Amino acid sequence: MSSPKLFAPGPVDVSPETFAAMSHTMIGHRGKDFEELYASLQPGLQAIFGTERPVFISTSSAWGVMEGALKNLVRKKVLCLCCGAFSDKWLDVARKMGYEADSIQVEWGEAIDPAAVKAKLEEGGFDTVTFIHSETSTGVLNDLEGVAKVVKSFPDTMLIVDTVSSLSTVPINMDAIGADVILAGVQKAFALPPGLALFAVSEAGMARAKEIPNRGYYFDFFEFAKNAEKNNTPSTPSISILFGLQYMLGEIEKEGLENRFARHAKTNAMIHAWGARHGFELFAPEGRRSTALTCFATPEDFDLSTFIKDLKSKYNFLINGGYGKIKGSTFRISNMGNETEATMQELIDAMDDVLG
Numbered sequence: 001m002s003s004p005k006l007f008a009p010g011p012v013d014v015s016p017e018t019f020a021a022m023s024h025t026m027i028g029h030r031g032k033d034f035e036e037l038y039a040s041l042q043p044g045l046q047a048i049f050g051t052e053r054p055v056f057i058s059t060s061s062a063w064g065v066m067e068g069a070l071k072n073l074v075r076k077k078v079l080c081l082c083c084g085a086f087s088d089k090w091l092d093v094a095r096k097m098g099y100e101a102d103s104i105q106v107e108w109g110e111a112i113d114p115a116a117v118k119a120k121l122e123e124g125g126f127d128t129v130t131f132i133h134s135e136t137s138t139g140v141l142n143d144l145e146g147v148a149k150v151v152k153s154f155p156d157t158m159l160i161v162d163t164v165s166s167l168s169t170v171p172i173n174m175d176a177i178g179a180d181v182i183l184a185g186v187q188k189a190f191a192l193p194p195g196l197a198l199f200a201v202s203e204a205g206m207a208r209a210k211e212i213p214n215r216g217y218y219f220d221f222f223e224f225a226k227n228a229e230k231n232n233t234p235s236t237p238s239i240s241i242l243f244g245l246q247y248m249l250g251e252i253e254k255e256g257l258e259n260r261f262a263r264h265a266k267t268n269a270m271i272h273a274w275g276a277r278h279g280f281e282l283f284a285p286e287g288r289r290s291t292a293l294t295c296f297a298t299p300e301d302f303d304l305s306t307f308i309k310d311l312k313s314k315y316n317f318l319i320n321g322g323y324g325k326i327k328g329s330t331f332r333i334s335n336m337g338n339e340t341e342a343t344m345q346e347l348i349d350a351m352d353d354v355l356g
């Protein structure tokens, strides 16, 4: 049997058409062909990010830019907004990098409260905030506009936003909300193989970076900016994935962003309805749920590992049995990327059959 079709929240399924686009003959990255490829990506990426700033392309996973953004922006003390495995880890990473770091910690499955962010920032001393829009481990979609509004009311405080599992599934308006960095990887809703991270930096973010010494090279914002002016990247990028990205941006343009958002909302609602039929409770609170993936609490008497195993052996579909400290006590199903009502229905029929 071939590898299972992925309904886990990243990497997600990659279409044969995308792989075909990626099999383009290799080109050198310091030539005209590459400049054209790079330039062709900008309008689509800027529309998705909601920015007029250049969108930089890093050959790394999202963590590279998550760490890099700290390295470029933190003067001394960072506030990490923690509500799940990835946001908790960002706090850990900030400390590992030697920064003074504090956190707002909410129970996994809860959302970050902008009022709590305001109260914490009022304590003073913070120059940067890290924030995860869609906490992939819990299925919570945090209040991006609310948190950005609070952080922006504190002058000279940078806001770094991870939109790893939300970008292109819901509107992101980087310029309007005043985020200083928006970042994501391509293995989630862009439905590409892992290996690229995308990010944009505000003017204020670049001004802050200018005063930070020891930014290194690989993730130095100024290296990205300098090269972007020539439609290029600081170092050799994963050119094959860039061809895949060019293909996917074409698909996204054809579909239209609004339709893409609506499709994710619809296919996500199908999974919610499936769970409700079987008595599975959603782990994230009403009103703050991701539309790209669903996290269910595993009922006490439910044999999750057999369910996942049978779904795979009988239908070759892969869902995910929870992440971090809620592994086993939750499970997650992704509808990100290219999934349609028809493909989600196939999964639902298969899950119904396996449940008996």
Ligand SMILES: Cc1ncc(COP(=O)(O)O)c(C=O)c1O
Residues within 6 Å of the ligand: 009, 010, 061, 062, 063, 064, 086, 132, 134, 135, 136, 137, 162, 164, 165, 185
């Ligand atoms: C919200 C979030 N942030 C960060 C990451 C880390 O991404 P990567 O593994 O691409 O570095 C993930 C991965 O699933 C994620 O879901």
